[in-house]
Amino acid sequence: MEELRERPGPPWRRWVERTGRGPAWRSALLVAVFAQIGAGWAAHAQSGRVPLDGFARLLLLLGPALLVVRHRYPVAVAYGVSIVTLVYVGAGYPYGPVFLSLALACFAAVVAGHRRAAWGAVGLLWAGHLLIGHWLYRWLPPAGDGPTPWAQELGITAWVLAVLAVAELVRVRREQWARERAGRAAAERRRVDEERLRIARELHDVLAHSISLINVQAGVGLALLDSDPEQARTALATIKAASKEALGEVRQVLDTLRSPGEAPRSPAPGLDRLPELVEQAAAAGLTVTVSAGGEAGSLAPGVDLAAFRILQEALTNVMRHSGSRTARIRLTWQPHALELRVDDDGPATGAASDGSGNGLVGMRERATALGGTVEAGPRPDGGFRVVARLPLRTDGFDGHDGFKETL
DSSP, rough: OOOOOOOOHHHHHHHHHHHHTOOHHHHHHHHHHHHHHHHHHHHHHHHHHHHHHHHHHHHHHHHHHHTTTTTHHHHHHHHHHHHHHHHHHTTTOOOSSSSHHHHHHHHHHHHHTTTHHHHHHHHHHHHHHHHHHHTGTTTTTTTOOOOOOOOHHHHHHHHHHHHHHHEEHHHHHHHHHHHHHHHHHHHHHHHHHHHHHHHHHHHHHHHHHHHHHHHHHHHHHHHHHTTHHHHHHHHHHHHHHHHHHHHHHHHHHHHHHHHHTOOOOOOOOOGGGGGHHHHHHHTTTTTEEEESSSSSOOHHHHHHHHHHHHHHHHHHHHHHBBBEEEEEEEEEEEESEEEOOOEEEOOOOOOOOHHHHHHHHHHHHHHTTTTOOOEEEETTTTTTEEEEEEESOOOOOOOSBBOOOOO
């Protein structure tokens, strides 16, 4: 059976899906290198800030170092990087790439589902920066520094909000794509289960009918082998024909497994083979009468196959479980449905039949799959009755390879 294959998406989708799953140390190393180089450029451009020293270089390394474990501990890393960044700003060092570590830490926290932690880390930095820039600056380096311009505060706030917005977008898209993949996987599992059930029904119906017929004829042949060799020879010929037909139908079912998607080499059985089914039952000692009512119409291939298999299974059950040697088939053509009724006069042999056997379950599955119904059970006046009602036309079933999935 053909498997669903994930189509490669655009590069930006592949990047979004891989975010948070690759080695964290690579991006942390890139951030550390960029922070060290970029901070040097920022120091030249911001002459009024405290020059970079060993402590500043350590803080610029500490933030990226925490990023190495951001996928495992996203909450702790987000708050840790926020504190490191706040210490760097409070020490009066130049603004610049130091904020990149915080952006990446908050991004990882949001993507991992810890949105409150990301917002909390950002809020901590923002509140601390306001406190430093508008009150604590009097006692913190650099000496003679004034309050931070509000335009700079607004710029930092806008930059942080943009980072969080992108992180939220990535998180939402990843969750959406994960749901889509789960839906496709569930649909594929359903298709495989339905195909397996279809094949099981086909094999059950073919083998149960043929083996029951072979069993009856084998008993006849053994009983008449000495007293009536000609009749025994007839029984053996029936066994040969039944086994050949069963092998052909089993081979057709198995061919659909070996060559999925290809058209079957022989047509699926339908009601046109009902006379053949009656002859097979007669060879097993069961007299079957067929009657019809209403104006006969065309059937969808799947409905035609289901009707044949239901009648086949019903007659098989009569041969196996009923003491009656007669059965009656009634086909009633209605405007939008075909009703099939099979009656026998009993009595039941062996275990009592209540309509819950595996063959009857298969009948119901076939009918339900097409939008029809099957009712089976003992009749009030004795015997057993099977009534199936199938729609004349149906969509989504091709009669050979089961359901055409619309995924």
